[in-house]
Amino acid sequence: MSDIKFSPIENKIKQLGPSDRARRIFHGRGGLYEGLEHICIDQFKNDILVTLFKEEESIDDLMELVSKSFCQENIFLQKRYAKEGVQPWRMRNELSHVAHWEDIQFELDFKENQNIGYFLDIENGRQYLKKNSSGKKILNLFSYTCALSVIALKNGAHEVVNVDMSKGALSKGKRNHVINDIDLTKVRFLGHDVLKSFGKLTKLGPFDGVIIDPPSNQGKSFYLEKDYPKILKRVEAMCAPGAWLMICANSPFLSTEDVKKMVQEHATGLVFVEVFHSGADFEEREKDQGLKGLIYLRA
Template identity: 45%
Template sequence: ALCETLDANEEDDGDSQQHELTIVYQCRGANTTAETRLLCGTIPDPHIVTENNGQDQYLAHLLRGQNHGLFLDMSNGRTWLRNKCQTKDVSSVLNLFSYTCAFSVAALNGGADKVVNIDMSRGALKVGQRNHELNGVSNKASFLSHDIFKTWGKMKRAGPFDCIVVDPPSYQKGSFVAKKDYGKVIRRLPSLLNEDGYALLCLNAPEMNSEFLLDKVKEECGTEMVFVERLENPSTFESAFPERALKVLLFQYQPSDDVSSVATEDFTV
């Protein structure tokens, strides 16, 4: 049976804890709106998802829309940022395409002093504000509902930053198409980062591999943005084809003393 109550065989003061199995089915088609159905069980209201042993809390909405408020395959990226903030390697963060601001919550719970969240969706940012209230970290975050491509001046005045997270949709008609727009974001990174600052570049397009990001960074920034590593995806999302799965690449800004030393061959027409 799809619906049953599972005994977790865990004891709490001698009593066995019961865990209800909940199954949500979502059908996605290329030319149709995603259909979501609750097959069995119940969904909590509000539905709160936790990470880092319950220290980071996020609101989720499994029965509304195609995206549920939190991308679970990005948990290693959030943990990386949280750890960098805990060690004080990162204290200021610019979170681009912030959606519901999960990276911001992780950074502030890790001890960041300031996070600027930017996304065009007011609805997503409102959920992001609620996430910050849920975690008690609202006072160090700002939420800007802006078109990123028209906000560079405001971002520069708010910076420079120790880390920039770039987690855009791979294709969103009228606002962002990774193949033609990602480079426009990458070329701005050096002007927004502190020296030795980090850029966490994310790409979730099956048809585009990690070489796309590596090539774009070299093309737009020359040798000043140094590739550090690719973060592994959580084992839950292990893929037989890693290049078709989520790609999270880490770069560090190491400016050269002489601007003219940037490789000129990267800019030849």
């Protein structure tokens, strides 16, 4: 019975074939595979990550399928429903844990963390930065491990200012710049609370590009629906005329139209250009329930 249950996963693995690029192999959360909505599988070259969002009664059968499909790779399991960190299921090699994007690499951390250091879903945002970073001074809010900063600088950005409350994440972000041979005089790492740093950030501007990619809910420190308007009210003052803004939200409870209304109410000088959603690896019944990245220009 379990063979039939997991056949969509087996078929997807066979369909995709081998690859070195970081990718989502199976996106059950997209709602297209009945009974498998709680399963996601990612590949980072030598590492496979299986993430469960609720308990799976046939977990051994699922992991056996993954193990047989990826004979040489390390396999990790994360039970997000139990708020457990990433755990090794089977180790095959001691190679470094990295995500590859074109000729850039990012270090990953599979030790107990809920997030391993690289988000696959914002691929279209990475492509936007590849085309729109050259010569720009960019502010990267909620920068986490600074992957978007690395991409911007590798594609000609003049300077990037990264801001995140987690100094540990920023430390990993700095390491990502180092391993990609980026001139550190072009980048800053500020361990600040964005909501308490508007004055400082305005003084560091004006910026030609601003990335806002906050967590949906970070306990008491950030709540998307309540705190996003606070940022939008202040961000225009940080921007040079004609600057672009990448305004991201990843919540099924906040639609593209909701974000547009929020911007229209709190940042009247911004002009909507386009919206992107999760990358092609993320098959979704309702794209708007996943990542939304709205591009605006400051008038």
